Amino acid sequence: xxxxxxxxxxxxxxxxxxxxxxxxxxxxxxxxxxxxxxxxxxxxxxxxxxxxxxxxxxxxxxxxxxxxxxxxxxxxxxxxxxxxxxxxxxxxxxxxxxxxxxxxxxxxxxxxxxxxxxxxxxxxxxxxxxxxxxxxxxxxxxxxxxxxxxxxxxxxxxxxxxxxxxxxxxxxxxxxxxxxxxxxxxxxxxxxxxxxxxxxxxxxxxxxxxxxxxxxxxxxxxxxxxxxxxxxxxxxxxxxxxxxxxxxxxxxxxxxxxxxxxxxxxxxxxxxxxxxxxxxxxxxxxxxxxxxxxxxxxxxxx
Amino acid sequence: xxxxxxxxxxxxxxxxxxxxxxxxxxxxxxxxxxxxxxxxxxxxxxxxxxxxxxxxxxxxxxxxxxxxxxxxxxxxxxxxxxxxxxxxxxxxxxxxxxxxxxxxxxxxxxxxxxxxxxxxxxxxxxxxxxxxxxxxxxxxxxxxxxxxxxxxxxxxxxxxxxxxxxxxxxxxxxxxxxxxxxxxxxxxxxxxxxxxxxxxxxxxxxxxxxxxxxxxxxxxxxxxxxxxxxxxxxxxxxxxxxxxxxxxxxxxxxxxxxxxxxxxxxxxxxxxxxxxxxxxxxxxxxxxxxxxxxxxxxxxxxxxxxxxxxxxxxxxx
Numbered sequence: 001x002x003x004x005x006x007x008x009x010x011x012x013x014x015x016x017x018x019x020x021x022x023x024x025x026x027x028x029x030x031x032x033x034x035x036x037x038x039x040x041x042x043x044x045x046x047x048x049x050x051x052x053x054x055x056x057x058x059x060x061x062x063x064x065x066x067x068x069x070x071x072x073x074x075x076x077x078x079x080x081x082x083x084x085x086x087x088x089x090x091x092x093x094x095x096x097x098x099x100x101x102x103x104x105x106x107x108x109x110x111x112x113x114x115x116x117x118x119x120x121x122x123x124x125x126x127x128x129x130x131x132x133x134x135x136x137x138x139x140x141x142x143x144x145x146x147x148x149x150x151x152x153x154x155x156x157x158x159x160x161x162x163x164x165x166x167x168x169x170x171x172x173x174x175x176x177x178x179x180x181x182x183x184x185x186x187x188x189x190x191x192x193x194x195x196x197x198x199x200x201x202x203x204x205x206x207x208x209x210x211x212x213x214x215x216x217x218x219x220x221x222x223x224x225x226x227x228x229x230x231x232x233x234x235x236x237x238x239x240x241x242x243x244x245x246x247x248x249x250x251x252x253x254x255x256x257x258x259x260x261x262x263x264x265x266x267x268x269x270x271x272x273x274x275x276x277x278x279x280x281x282x283x284x285x286x287x288x289x290x291x292x293x294x295x296x297x298x299x300x301x302x
Numbered sequence: 303x304x305x306x307x308x309x310x311x312x313x314x315x316x317x318x319x320x321x322x323x324x325x326x327x328x329x330x331x332x333x334x335x336x337x338x339x340x341x342x343x344x345x346x347x348x349x350x351x352x353x354x355x356x357x358x359x360x361x362x363x364x365x366x367x368x369x370x371x372x373x374x375x376x377x378x379x380x381x382x383x384x385x386x387x388x389x390x391x392x393x394x395x396x397x398x399x400x401x402x403x404x405x406x407x408x409x410x411x412x413x414x415x416x417x418x419x420x421x422x423x424x425x426x427x428x429x430x431x432x433x434x435x436x437x438x439x440x441x442x443x444x445x446x447x448x449x450x451x452x453x454x455x456x457x458x459x460x461x462x463x464x465x466x467x468x469x470x471x472x473x474x475x476x477x478x479x480x481x482x483x484x485x486x487x488x489x490x491x492x493x494x495x496x497x498x499x500x501x502x503x504x505x506x507x508x509x510x511x512x513x514x515x516x517x518x519x520x521x522x523x524x525x526x527x528x529x530x531x532x533x534x535x536x537x538x539x540x541x542x543x544x545x546x547x548x549x550x551x552x553x554x555x556x557x558x559x560x561x562x563x564x565x566x567x568x569x570x571x572x573x574x575x576x577x578x579x580x581x582x583x584x585x586x587x588x589x590x591x592x593x594x595x596x597x598x599x600x601x602x603x604x605x606x607x608x609x610x611x612x613x614x615x616x617x618x619x
Contacts, residue, residue, distance in 0.1 A: 038471040039441030083469070127344060137388040137465065138343030138497070163469035164388070166342040166497050167601055168608050192471045193498075195561070218540060237483065253476065254503040258597070286538065286594055290472055297473060 002065035004029045004155050004186030009059035010049055011209075019045040021209030022059070027188055029154070032181045034200030035190040038297055041206040043190040044083060047159045050188065051080045063155055079153030081161050085144040089133035093124050093143055096132055097150060104151035111150070118146040121172050138164040145173060152180065158189040162196065174199055194290035205293060207300055217289055226250055226295045227268060228287040231259040234280030242274055251294035262291045306369060308333045308460050308491035309354060313363035316349050323349040325514035326363065331507075333459070336482065336492045338502045340600075341511030342608050347495045348388070350511075351462050354493070356380050368459050384453035384461040388468065391449065394438035398429055398448055401437055402455065409456035419455055427451040427481060443474020450481060454490070461485065463494040467501065479504055499600040508600070510607045518607050522600055529606040530598035532556055532568040537583065539564070539591035548586040552578055559605075566602070 005027040012020040020042045027033040035043050048054045049061040052068030061067075066074040087096050097118075101111040119125040122142040132140065145161050162170045174196065181187055181201075189200070197203045198217045205213040213220055231239055239259060243249045248267030253260045261282075263271055272282050307330035316324040324346040331337040341347050352358040354367050356376030365372045368382035392401050402423055406416045424430045427447040432440060437448065446466055453461060463482070467475045479501055486492050496502055503522055510518040510525075518525060537545075542565050549558040549565070554573030559566050567579070576593060583591040 038473055039443050123342065123344070136343050136348055137468065142343065160469055164343075164465055164497065166345075166608075167499060167604050168342055170497070171605075192469060194472060198564075199560075218538075237487070253472070254500055285596075286536070286592070294472060 001028075002062070003027060004031075004064055005033075005050060005188055006060070006062040006065075007046060007050060008062070010046060010056050010061060011058045012045055012049065012054065012056050018209050020049070020056070020059075023206065023210055024059075025204050025211060025214060027186045029186050030181060030184050031201045032177060032187045032189065032199075034197045034203040035188060035206055036192070036194070036197045036203055036293065037190075037206035037212075040208075042209040043206055044159055045209075046206070047080075047082075047157050047188065047190060051078065051082075051157055077154045079148050079151065079156040081145055081148040081156075081158045083159045083163070085141075087132045087140065087144060087147065090131060092129050092131055093119075093135070094128040096143060097147060100147045100150050106151060114150055114152070115146075118149060118176075121169075121176050122146050123169055123172075136164075138166055138169070141165055142169060142173070149176070149180070152185070154185060156180070156185055156187045158187065160190050160192065162191065162193065170196075194288065194293055197293070198289045203289075205296060207297060212296055212300065213292075220292060221287060221289060224287045224292045224295075225265055226262045226287065226291065227265060228285050228291045229261050229263065229268070229271075229282040230285050231261055231275065231280050231282060234275065234278040238278055239275065239280045242278060243271075246271055246274055250298050251291065253290060253294070260285070260291070262287070262295050305333050307331055307366075308335070309337070309365070309367050309493060311350075311354070311363065311365040314350065314353060314360050314365050315362040316346075316353060316358065317361045322514050324353070324360075327511075327514075327516045328363075329509055329516060329519055331491055331493060333491055334486055334489045335507065336486045336494065336505045338505030338508040339493060339495045339511065340497075340499070340502060340508055340604060341495075345511040346514040347511055348464055351385075351464055351493070351495070354379075355383055355385050355462055381456075382459055384456070384458035386446075386449050386453045386461070386463045386466050388464045392437050392445065392452065395436065397434050397436055398440070399424065399433040401448065402452055405452040406455045411455065423451040423455060426484065428477070441474070443470040443478065446470055446474070446478055447481060450478070454485065458490070460491040460493065463492065465495050465497065467496060467498060475501060499604055502600050510604070512608055518603075522603075525600070525603045526598045529603045530568070531571075532598075533571045533574065534596050534598045534602060535567040535569055535574070535579070536561070536594045536596050537565040537567060537579075537588075537591055538594070539583070540589035541587050542583075542591070545583050545586035545588045545591075548582045549579060552582055555579070568602075 003026040007023055007025050010020045010023045023046055037043055049056055063074050064077055068074055097115050124142055141164055177187055202216055204211045243252050248264045248270055250262040309331040312328050314327045339347050353360050354365055356372045356379040359373055367379045370378040372379050402420045406419055411419055424433055429448055467478055482492055507521050509516050546558040546565055549555050554570040555567055557568040579593055
């Protein structure tokens with residue numbers, strides 16, 4: 001069966017830069033697929049190609065088997081939340097939603113039911129009369145997401161939908177996405193949040209216009225070859241500087257009051273010896289998706 | 303604290319019509335401190351910042367920043383602070399170095415002083431190799447470093463950063479925070495908002511806003527002790543969704559919530575039982591479950607603080 005979304009060897013250059021260099025993946029109906037990767041990996045270009053907003057140099061983008069640059073059926077099936085999203089700034093939260101409901105020709109009852117739910121989940125219900133230009137960045141983003149979900153499209157493309165959205169709303173929005181996906185929606189989401197990547201059914205790690213890795217988060221983690229540790233003790237800034245000077249340290253991130261480090265396989269003793277004079281020590285912990293991401297990107301960049 | 307605070311707010315409030323955006327907020331920030339200001343969207347963080355930088359007059363209360371009153375002497379405040387807003391404010395069609403020279407000129411730097419300070423900022427932000435790159439062509443994370451660089455050209459003693467790392471990937475976020483910590487070490491006071499709670503761990507103290515009020519203020523460690531007295535266990539494995547309900551019914555288990563691809567359990571440190579949790583997971587159909595004890599995260603604190611305030615309980619506008 002034709003998947004809901006299909007990217008086949010998509011390639012696109014902007015001048016000197018190859019934004020997409022043979023990017024391929026598929027998203028079947030009822031799957032939440034996460035596209036993760038650093039800035040400039042090609043995530044936004046891939047989403048724009050699948051939304052029919054740009055012509056590829058080569059390769060194919062298909063939505064439900066159709067060319068997304070076509071009109072009619074493909075337009076109706078597709079929802080898109082780009083990073084820069086234009087709402088009507090002089091309309092209120094409620095008026096913006098009503099406007100989009102008219103655009104999609106939603107019956108009034110359906111609109112009211114969906115709008116009430118989306119406003120509650122996004123916690124925008126208290127701000128329903130506030131003009132869009134008076135919303136904070138995160139609130140504006142939530143309103144845009146609510147507008148994109150209003151017509152419950154079969155295929156939804158979300159480009160970094162939760163940037164600037166607070167942790168509570170972020171969680172609720174993900175729960176909402178999971179509900180839609182269970183109802184059969186295919187969702188492609190790009191995100192710089194690694195805990196969000198772990199919430200996807202499958203993820204693709206994009207780098208320089210191609211996929212480095214693809215699979216279910218748990219499976220990818222099992223294939224992780226590095227070692228994750230927590231560093232306890234010592235003065236954090238000194239410890240941090242010392243870790244930076246060691247080649248075997250692939251990544252350092254704060255974890256609680258401690259630092260979390262990823263080491264090349266077998267490097268534990270060397271790093272422990274360097275930390276000893278600072279009064280710090282290593283404790284092994286289970287690797288997370290962020291560990292995997294950081295170490296792979298760092299490995300490629302070398 | 304013997305030194306005068308870099309920022310001091312006393313009963314600071316702001317209303318818009320009937321809506322109270324900031325409600326009697328009081329705190330002080332020491333010179334050189336990294337102070338994190340957290341809260342849900344719409345909690346009043348940006349409104350607080352706009353008052354502290356002299357852009358918006360308080361309705362009630364007072365604030366002093368870098369020794370000057372924000373209401374009676376906003377111009378003196380503006381000259382001593384740096385501000386990086388949520389919205390990007392650089393000229394995208396100018397090369398990096400010209401953006402810095404432009405903003406330096408706007409701050410009154412000129413001639414050799416401007417040239418020297420521009421070089422210093424390029425070095426500090428690690429942007430020397432990009433000096434001739436057109437700003438619009440830079441990836442988001444590098445642009446944010448430039449935006450911070452342009453906000454500190456005039457050597458402000460206090461900088462306000464409103465969600466400086468929104469949308470920035472983990473590698474670039476780490477580089478950005480290194481810069482923030484360098485500034486702090488050199489004595490600059492940093493007031494920062496973020497929704498990335500892992501990076502909020504770098505703050506010496508954190509204030510948490512709910513519906514315009516400052517409901518918690520402390521070091522990350524003490525916030526965790528106060529708000530999350532339970533132990534936090536991380537459960538990993540497959541097919542965990544069905545197990546959450548069964549786990550909540552166990553003695554000593556206070557909560558079981560999805561977190562990333564796993565579950566976070568909050569348990570009573572004296573009463574929880576590893577064997578009991580493991581067998582409940584297996585009988586609920588979890589595949590290859592593992593249970594690991596962790597330190598509570600600031601996200602746990604955030605959920606406890608923000609979640610304890612019932613949404614919509616306050617009078618809506």
